[in-house]
Amino acid sequence: MKLIYSTASPYARKARVAAIECGANAGLELEAILPWEDPAGFRDVNPVGKVPALVRDDGPPLYQSNIICEYLDAQGKIRIYPDPGPARWTALRQVAAADGIIDASVAERMEGMFHDDNAASKIFIDRQEHSVHMSLDQLESEASGLDGPVTIGQVAVSCALAYRDFRFADIDWRTARPALAAWFATFAQRPSMIETAPQA
Template structure:
């Protein structure tokens, strides 16, 4: 299998962390791809021209990080990071959606900041910022309820917080959440996160 990714994509980072945690490094090769490049959609097998995208052994493709993560977790021999059924499955999927939603809002803020200042929407910037802060508040509550859990939801949380540090440090999610900072620093020390840290 082949994963098309960018070293700075938090969605691709989530997949890469799962690959390492599940010991799939020999089963999945990594290939950097620029989704903005000409013919990128054809190259990576995603008509939306977005990464990550996973090319399977038969040449077919999967795309969108939740789909790829579920597929790889299903293929792995290790303990599932996404439970196959029961209440815990829905809790993990909801946590993943929360982390991805924070990332969606953060990416929108980053892209908006690259527009000419006179063309930026204060309304949308405020809305995305508020969504991020509410999302981080929810993450802090969830983590405080059980700090020892490690699953796909927690992986997504950490990738989201890491992206805020990487692209939007002025939002300062850390200030109001010292306990969450401690948890994040602990999880960031795992080999899977160290090896997937985006370049400065």
């Protein structure tokens, strides 16, 4: 089984952290690529051309981070997707907020990078920041739900917060969100987070 990732991708980091947390990382090969360079053959693995992608031993490749995380959970020794019930919906709601933060942050960064004439739209960027900050506020108000055994919700939230620190370090999210900041300070020390620290 091989996980194709990029060192800076928060989506791929979710899969890498999930693999470690659920114990599906033993024997998991890792291949770092730069998806924007469209490496030869990668679109045969993921026609959409994005990381992460997972080459399986028991079927065709999987792509899209949440699907890969769920597959890894099924392969692992420790379940990080709770069974259907309140704990599962809490975790998946956390994933939705975290993905919202990542989607908006990545879109904002792309907006700044892919205009030939540097004409990034302020309206678009402001809208992404608004989504990020509203989602962070929701996570702050529900921070007690992040306590307890590791779930995919915690994995996704920690990758989203770490991506903000990585790419948007000049925008303070902590001061107004002390409970979320305290939770993240502890989760960020987990070996799974340290081992997957992003590289530009």
